[in-house]
Amino acid sequence: MAKIDEYRQIVRDLLTEYSQIKAANEEVEAELIFDLERDRYQVVHVGWSRKHRVYGCVLHLDIKDGKIWIQHDGTEGGIANELIDKGIPKHDIIIGFHSPFKRQFTEFAVN
Template sequence: MASVDSYRQLVQDLLEDYSKVDFNNPDLETELIFDTQRDRYQVVHVGWSNKRRVYGCVLHLDIKDGKIWIQHDGTEGGIALELVERGVPKHDIVLGFHSPFKRQFTEFAVS
């Protein structure tokens, strides 16, 4: 298991990369929300598109008990695979958006 500090930095860097996606819409903002005291990290879209309000969490990751918990993943490819590509072992990644029963059938941590 890597240190929580290294996971903190890795998660922040990864979410920062996601926040740089350009939607060519000046009325749509991507917000990074980092709570480093409680280890909660989010990417949220806020604004307007085609006269409609846009507000939604794209990614929500927590660090609990030395593991990275993916609470919400609204990406196409999946943030878990990107974490693995960046060196996080699968046993340190929990797919929190799956029920505890279903997690046992994935290749990632149960909790």
């Protein structure tokens, strides 16, 4: 259980860092969405750019069965690399936005 608690803290810290990056348009804010009961974590952009509504998920990570599932990654560098830098082994990271077939060809976990 200590491993999962550590993973939760790392995910929350990383997503909090991403939420503090200011958008070029100050009318768009980054919202943190943490479902601590179900281990679901997101950063979502919400607001207005000129006369257009902005709403979209930047990052979505889940923790399931002791592994971090990257469900969506809208970052330039890739959140998986940052998780590795924080000490999470590749065998505990699943690239959920890749099909199950494609995951076998990555250096990360399949399930």
